[in-house]
Amino acid sequence: MSKSIFYHAGCPVCVSAEHDILNLINPDAVEIVHLGEDRSKIEQAERAGVKSVPALVTSNGNVLHINFGASLEDVKG
Amino acid sequence: MSKSIFYHAGCPVCVSAEHDILNLINPDAVEIVHLGEDRSKIEQAERAGVKSVPALVTSNGNVLHINFGASLEDVKG
Numbered sequence: 123m124s125k126s127i128f129y130h131a132g133c134p135v136c137v138s139a140e141h142d143i144l145n146l147i148n149p150d151a152v153e154i155v156h157l158g159e160d161r162s163k164i165e166q167a168e169r170a171g172v173k174s175v176p177a178l179v180t181s182n183g184n185v186l187h188i189n190f191g192a193s194l195e196d197v198k199g
Numbered sequence: 200m201s202k203s204i205f206y207h208a209g210c211p212v213c214v215s216a217e218h219d220i221l222n223l224i225n226p227d228a229v230e231i232v233h234l235g236e237d238r239s240k241i242e243q244a245e246r247a248g249v250k251s252v253p254a255l256v257t258s259n260g261n262v263l264h265i266n267f268g269a270s271l272e273d274v275k276g
Contacts, residue, residue, distance in 0.1 A: 126223060142257045146203060146224045180219045186265050 124181045125151055129167045131158045135191040136176040143178065143188075152178075157197050168194060201258045202228055206244045208235045212268040213253040220255065220265075229255075234274050245271060 128143055130136035140154065155163050157175060167177070171185040174193045178186045205220055207213035217231065232240050234252060244254070248262040251270045255263045 138261060139263055142255075142259075142261050142263060145257065146228065146255075148223075151223065178219075178223075180222070182219075184215060184219050186216055186219060187267075188263050188265055190264075 125153045126181050127153045127155055127170070127179045128176065129155050129157055129163070129172055129179070130176040131192055131197045132156055133175070133191045135189055139176040139188050139191070143176075151181075157194075164194060164198060202230045203258050204230045204232055204247070204256045205253065206232050206234055206240070206249055206256070207253040208269055208274045209233055210252070210268045212266055216253040216265050216268070220253075228258075234271075241271065241275060 128140060130140050144152070155167070157164050157167060170179045172179065172194060174187055175191050175197060176188045178188060180186065203224070205217060207217050221229070232244070234241050234244060247256045249256065249271060251264055252268050252274060253265045255265060257263065
């Protein structure tokens with residue numbers, strides 16, 4: 123099974139959500155991507171349908187937007 | 200450790216999110232509450248800080264609103 127991918131950008135709400143998600147999910151089943159530090163992944167996130175962070179893209183391609191930290195436009199800016 | 204509680208209301212986006220969440224989380228660690236079927240839990244959800252469903256209230260009390268299915272006002276209506 124492919125991994126889920128958790129995209130965040132280091133904003134406080136993202137870090138809190140990341141902590142909660144990782145407490146619940148097997149860490150081996152999820153890849154964490156910090157879009158602020160790894161900006162080359164922003165396009166990948168957009169193609170996956172991510173509109174804002176934090177977001178979890180599940181292994182079957184569904185995008186779960188969690189709370190609302192920052193739009194991808196803000197992450198790019 | 201107390202369980203996380205996943206609140207939903209049976210709307211399509213909720214069911215999809217529920218399916219995804221349950222694939223990722225140990226089912227023994229999460230309680231599923233269908234607010235449409237168990238309306239007595241709406242007040243409990245509000246007290247926990249839930250504004251819309253689907254939402255996951257983690258065992259440490261954080262509320263993760265996932266996508267946006269329906270506001271609690273809509274669930275009550």
